[in-house]
Amino acid sequence: MRTLSHPARSDIELTAVFHALSDPTRLSIVRGLVGVDEQSCGALDIPLSKSTLSHHLKVLRDAGVTHTRIEGTHRYMSLRREDLDARFPGLLDVALKAA
Amino acid sequence: MRTLSHPARSDIELTAVFHALSDPTRLSIVRGLVGVDEQSCGALDIPLSKSTLSHHLKVLRDAGVTHTRIEGTHRYMSLRREDLDARFPGLLDVALKAA
DNA sequence: CCCATGGTTCGATGATGTGCGAACCTACGA
DNA sequence: TCGTAGGTTCGCACATCATCGAACCATGGG
Numbered sequence: 001m002r003t004l005s006h007p008a009r010s011d012i013e014l015t016a017v018f019h020a021l022s023d024p025t026r027l028s029i030v031r032g033l034v035g036v037d038e039q040s041c042g043a044l045d046i047p048l049s050k051s052t053l054s055h056h057l058k059v060l061r062d063a064g065v066t067h068t069r070i071e072g073t074h075r076y077m078s079l080r081r082e083d084l085d086a087r088f089p090g091l092l093d094v095a096l097k098a099a
Numbered sequence: 100m101r102t103l104s105h106p107a108r109s110d111i112e113l114t115a116v117f118h119a120l121s122d123p124t125r126l127s128i129v130r131g132l133v134g135v136d137e138q139s140c141g142a143l144d145i146p147l148s149k150s151t152l153s154h155h156l157k158v159l160r161d162a163g164v165t166h167t168r169i170e171g172t173h174r175y176m177s178l179r180r181e182d183l184d185a186r187f188p189g190l191l192d193v194a195l196k197a198a
Numbered sequence: 199c200c201c202a203t204g205g206t207t208c209g210a211t212g213a214t215g216t217g218c219g220a221a222c223c224t225a226c227g228a
Numbered sequence: 229t230c231g232t233a234g235g236t237t238c239g240c241a242c243a244t245c246a247t248c249g250a251a252c253c254a255t256g257g258g
Contacts, residue, residue, distance in 0.1 A: 004206095014197045015121050022117035023246085042204060052247050054206055059245095073204045073255045088197050090189040098113045098187050101224095122216085141234060151217050153236055158215095172225050172234045200258085207252070214245070222237075228230090 004061060004068050004075075009083040012064035017088065020063035021095050026056050030065060030079065034096050038069070038076040103160060103167050103174075108182040111163035116187065119162035120194050125155050129164060129178065133195050137168070137175040 021027050025046065033039055041057060048056075057077065060066040064083065069076045084092045120126050124145065132138055140156060147155075156176065159165040163182065168175045183191045 014194070015123055015126060018117045018121035018126075018194075022114050022121050024114055025246090027114060027117075040204090048246095049248055050205070051207080051249075055246075058206085070205095075205065088193050091193045094187050094190045094193065095113070095117075124216095139234090147216095148218055149235065150219075150237080154216075157236085169235095174235065202257085203255085205253085208250085210249095211247085212245100213247100214243100216243075217241085219240095220238085223235085224233100226231105226233085228232105 007064045012087050016063040020060050020065050033079045038078050041075040041077055106163045111186050115162040119159050119164050132178045137177050140174040140176055
């Protein structure tokens with residue numbers, strides 16, 4: 001697998017984003033992404049199996065919340081902040097700021 | 100049943116709200132509530148059975164998104180705008196404004 | 199070339215979620 | 229008091245989701 005599929009900005013759906021963020025595990029992944037430019041997928045400190053984690057990352061990716069870049073055997077994740085801010089202004093801020 | 104249970108403002112959880120809004124039916128219900136002060140539950144123009152509709156309204160209620168007042172045999176629903184704005188500023192605006 | 203590493207995919211399983219009809223409850227009106 | 233109308237709850241079917249281990253794939257190092 002050379003590339004991973006990401007939805008275009010205009011294809012990001014609100015319900016999909018809400019669903020992606022409605023899981024505590026995924027929400028904490030997203031929060032861990034703020035401030036850091038890129039996060040190695042394997043560096044996540046979450047007590048779940050590789051396959052489960054990969055599934056959550058795919059949900060976030062498919063919803064358009066995150067972008068994953070492949071470099072060698074590593075995947076580097078980042079928030080699609082610009083796309084989300086453009087499409088749903090304020091959404092990300094809400095998700096990140098809430099206690 | 101004289102009263103319906105609603106979570107206190109401080110008990111409203113972000114993931115629950117996200118989950119409540121991640122369903123297209125529920126999102127459209129919420130959007131139909133904007134502008135109107137109160138909406139009779141039966142006046143919803145949604146092609147679903149009574150029981151299914153009641154279920155969706157309960158999800159919204161339990162998540163703290165809506166408040167339901169009982170008057171006679173009718174239920175009147177309203178958005179908990181103040182509570183949501185206080186707890187998660189901007190969230191409701193995002194859900195309501197997005198195309 | 200072989201192996202270890204980082205991740206994805208597959209198949210299965212149990213938990214949730216959505217949907218329905220039927221039965222039920224409660225208030226109102228005749 | 230009896231029926232009807234507005235909603236809830238129950239029981240069930242079916243779909244989706246979260247989770248895991250095992251198998252798999254690609255890359256980089258020896």
